Amino acid sequence: MKLARIKAITRKEFIQIRRDPMSLAMAFLLPLILLFIYGYAVTFDVDRITTVVYDMDKSSLSRELINEFTQSGYFTVVSSINRYEDIDPYLDSNKAKVAIVIPHDFSKRVRTRRDTAIEIILDGANSNTANIAQGYIAAIAQRYSQRMSSGPVVPLIDSRSRVWYNTELKSRNFIIPGLIAVIMTVIIALLTSLTIAKEWDRGTMEQLISTPIKPVELVIGKLVPYFVIGFADTVFVILMSTELFGVPLRGSVSLLLILSSIFLFGGLSMGILISIVGRNQAAASQMAMLSSFLPAFLLSGFIFSISNMPGPLQIITYFVPARYFVTILKGIFLKGSSLKYLIWEAVLLTIYGTAVFLLAVKKFKKRID
């Protein structure tokens, strides 16, 4: 292995990247766009749930109850209706997700201290929203009943819930650290998957083969420039997350950067391997897209938690490097975890990176056939 040859390849790659400003722009533009959309538009926070009210009672007490709902901030009354049948069209056409029905003897029964029931209908089509809405309704019901029962009642068992790490339960804090893993996976796969396929397509591979360069030198030489870009990208995305979106970064920045580098090394080696196996650019880009985006998005625990998946799929997730990176990112960002807690992930990422790198070197044959 000669350093001079690696340097020559690296310099050549840098020149080629400079000549193709489109790809370079994409390396920074795609993360920016994805961060913006995910950061602003993708939120699991449920509020302003559209609600219709069928108030048969129309008393001050029933109005107070409705107020309790709207003032919580979670429900927005879009309309009041006067017939039970009118609920159907609202829920059918998605104009409302919740309907509250207050019986005509509501206030009378409350005043005379008799039991009464309020009917609440939920649109369960979106199960997640419905689930969370149910939690809100239960809380409002408890608060209202307590207020109506004249004088404070201490609940017999007070469950004191405390939330750690993401105290306000903001979904942005949960999405963005994981998103960094998805973005980086896709970007580095797209960037590197074409580098060797390009040489074949353009016919410059023959020239490379006729030089004394060894496979390992070529792979390293191709890795270095993309590593530099990928690293700059990572720093850029981390800065955006903390500065623009206010995601807390509680752990050590240097640990984050070191572990990111290990992940980058594995991802870039994988891209080069795809490029070597794929041979032409179209095949390589398709393989890169399939092997990077879907697993990183679905099987990394980025949004959908791994413990809820069926057993066989959980086993597959162990082979998705993004899984470990997502754990690392969430740990360092939100929990401020130290290396002690992330050692397992770090070791596995290192093994993965080395294995893929060696495989890429082995698969690259200096032969025309």
Add this chain to the structure above:
Amino acid sequence: MFERIKHIVIKEFIQLFRDKRSVFFLFVTPVIQLMLFGYVATFDVNSISTAFYDLDTSSESRELERQLTSSGYFAVRYRPSSPLEITDLIERGKALCAIQVNSGFSKDLKRGIPTQIQVIIDGTDSNTAMIAMGYVNTIIARYARENSVSPVTPVISTIDFRTRVWYNPDLRSRNYMVPGVVALIIMLTCLIVTSMSVVRERETGTMEQLMVTPIKPMELMLGKTIPSAVIGLFDMSFITFVGVFWFNVPIKGELYFLVLCTAIYLVPVLGIGLFISTISKTPQQAMMASFFFFQPAILLSGFVTPIENMPRIFQYITYANPLRYFLVILRGIFLKGAGIDVLWPQMATLFTIGVVVLVLSALRFTKRLR
């Protein structure tokens, strides 16, 4: 004219099936995606890994633990013996939820003295945390009600909030996700098939050959889009079949209506595919452009996260997204059994967007051919 379109369509199908890679792409990727989304994309929260720190070790605290596990939402996997251990379990992400019952819990309960239970929840995953918190509070409240031998319970009217869930009473995420996958896969497949088929001709140089034949640009365009439309309809039937028979997703609406709506949805999708073909020179660019369009289109459609919770400006953007309307239609047909009387506004908008996009793309497409 029909004769010429027919020949192009036949040629396209021959080309599609001759290439093993594209056959793989057409038939295997939808299956993988459907399986992944069907199994993975679930927000159902159950078997939450729980640490139960019991300082009381009484029959009462054991009963509470039993109620937590028998609900199915919590799986008590750890029994820490110190608060420090709780911290460690949560820090390592092994337990998502820790419940601490203080000593004296059973004594307080028997005497009717208010008592406390500490619940710690890992908020990293805000969605799961929110749902877990709801479950814990409900279970503890029920337990308190059942075990209140307390004389201090005041005589008041109880207001019973009876919640009923329509359309998806078991609140299964799968019922929500699988219909959405129909829209997703049709879009992905049609975008790539349409744009690739045009770009490939350009790249291999066979476009010139096509141009010297008497075929008119409009006919060529139809010949290129019809195969994609057929594939799109095939994908729809396939996913619906698997969704209903494998994933047990209900389909309450009419099947012919589903086919009609899919046909309407294909108009804008094919239009976008054609547009991508006019802006890309190589297959790789077509792939990239499809991905660039596809990503924001999924995110801004209400596929996973509801549109109402997005900031205003993003909500306005979603109005231009055909996926948004088709998702409402699909979920309406599958879960609500909705028909044309409810869904006509979505259908009309989808069709209008489709015609506009298709006409614009067709103009650009024919102009580039001349």
